[in-house]
Amino acid sequence: MKLPSSILALVLFATTAAPAATTIVRGPYLQSATPTSMVVRWRTDATEASVVAYGTTRDKLTLLAKSEGVVAEHIVQLTDLQPATQYFYVVGAAAPKPPTGKAAEDAPVRAATSTFTTPPPVGTAKPTRVWVLGDPGTKNAVQIAVRDVYRKYTGGRPTDLWLLLGDNAYPDGTDADYQKAIFEMYPDTLRTSPLWPALGNHDAKSANSITQSGVYYDIFTLPTRAQAGGMMSGTEAYYSFDYANIHFVCLDSHDSDRSPAGAMLQWLKADLAGTQRDWIIAFFHHPTYSKGTHNSDSDTDSGGRMNDMRAIFLPVLEAGGVDLVLTGHSHVYERSPLIDGHYGKSPTFDATKHVKQKGNGRADGDGVYRKPRRRAPHVGEVSVVTGSAGHASARPVPLDHPAMIVSFNEAGSSVLDIDGLRLDLVFLNEKGEKRDWFSIVKE
């Protein structure tokens, strides 16, 4: 078909102009980081190609990674990266043209150059900063305040990775909820620090673990084939990954089978038995111990999920040498001393039996918690409920679980620093006050 030249010109104009008309409406955000690979995701308001230009110097993004097809939901994996190396990157429909210096000729910059640092080689100790957010997604002023307190606290210190402990986007975990509660709330952290999420009950309103479908499963790219370490779970609902000398285990406390014969527990046993990392940190949504906005003694509260996580999963975690258990769901901060072996309800907690080292675990207090470096089962873990990154409880809550040594009904988030054989956790409230801190040292 022959077109009049004016129409042809219009078509050509539309074709060349189309990429500039698209807007990045989400991201970029980083997923499934390994020492040699990174998944970069973003969303555009119209479909187009997916290209990441990257390199180790900001003005020389000469490497290109692409994925097939013309899409609005862009997922590009960068491979053959160098471990522990800072990369700069820019996302778009095509590789950016080198600037000519003439404003009239240079296309407007659609996406700013971002940066990330790849994880170090697996097993290598490296000072690691982890930001831990439980139940953040309220989209309100409290969530913003908690975020800004952390930003100020960490300052120029990069966040190596961050964890979401579930209920990431209220009220229903829809795409629109995630847009406001996560993507518009933490844009800077999303493009510089790999995010590792867990599924909460509110996320599960728009997602299904057995079919791995719905918003949560659509927007996150998580390792199903042990791409980032650990054993293959075959599902994004529960997975593990390594960072430096740390093994992280994420469980689905809401929607996957929690029975003793179930796949998640069988996988967990094999996964824990296989790791050679110095530290094992588990994270999931429903707390093993809480007397906050949820009561872990109740059989009906949250469908008995807290009982399941305590009675079925905690024994396996503790036998596998877990050091730290991070949970949310209860919109408070509650933290235990170094404990082991408490799998019943709170009246059965016996400090003489279950506390491995009492005290607040502070170098400037009762002394840090000490564990043998030699990995042994049942030598103690610290349980932290940090479920108030979006809001604390509006009404008084008991906060009297006997396993807990520190409890606050305050909004805030936790900061985890691991340096070699030392682990430090700090809870910052939304006013910027350091409300709790403790250390575990292995020797």
Place this chain on the structure above:
Amino acid sequence: MRRVSAVPAVLAALTCTGPLDAHPEIEAALSRLNAQITVTPADASLYVQRGELYARHEAWVMAEANYLRAAELAPDFPRLNRARAALDFANGRMAAARARLTRVLAADPKDAEALVLRARAHAALGTAAAAIADFNAALALIASPSPELYLERAGLYSSPGDALRSLDEGLSRLGPVVTLELRALALEESLGRTDAALARLDRIAGQSERKESWLKRRGDLLARSGRPAEARAAYAAALAAIAALPDWLRETPDTVRLAAELTRLTSSDS
């Protein structure tokens, strides 16, 4: 059918102020829905949503009351039958759940979640073949099925060979998922297929940074199969794997115990 009139007093009875109120998130969602229902009391979707909210918190009676109200307003409301089926299922009314899901699937044969739920209802009612057929249909529809679906389906076969084929289908689709391999390993052993079992053990061990316990299991399997020389070689390989561990892992109580047992097994003549 029980009649629920739309007078405000009865509407109020469709919400409860019991233990659910203990949790502010539920309260917030409930009050949002209650307010919407006050404005548009004939909107069936709101009753379905409120029923689902109650169902999520296992307030079954309240959930049912809201579903019944929605059914009066809009008997064909799309999500309603699925929600009511889930409620029947959760309360052990498997035949009712199955019947309702059949209606859901007649309207939308590609509803994978309904297929999974009906497969489970079939399984609970002892109609394994129908359950398998529903799992097959669901697995064909789901882009990224979880290993649990393959495990559930495998559990429905009476013949271990069929169960193995079912698991292998999952393994070829999802990769060597440890939970599928472990179930298949047990089936191979039950069938006395030692070499096939050994191949599965090797695939599991290949994923694990620590191989000693899998090599020990390999040795045990060979010993049980009357292959003592190969068993001893496997035990020796397990000992070598332990020797290669860093001190802080080699000297753990479990590993020390395993090494002692392996040393005994490699030196025994049996």
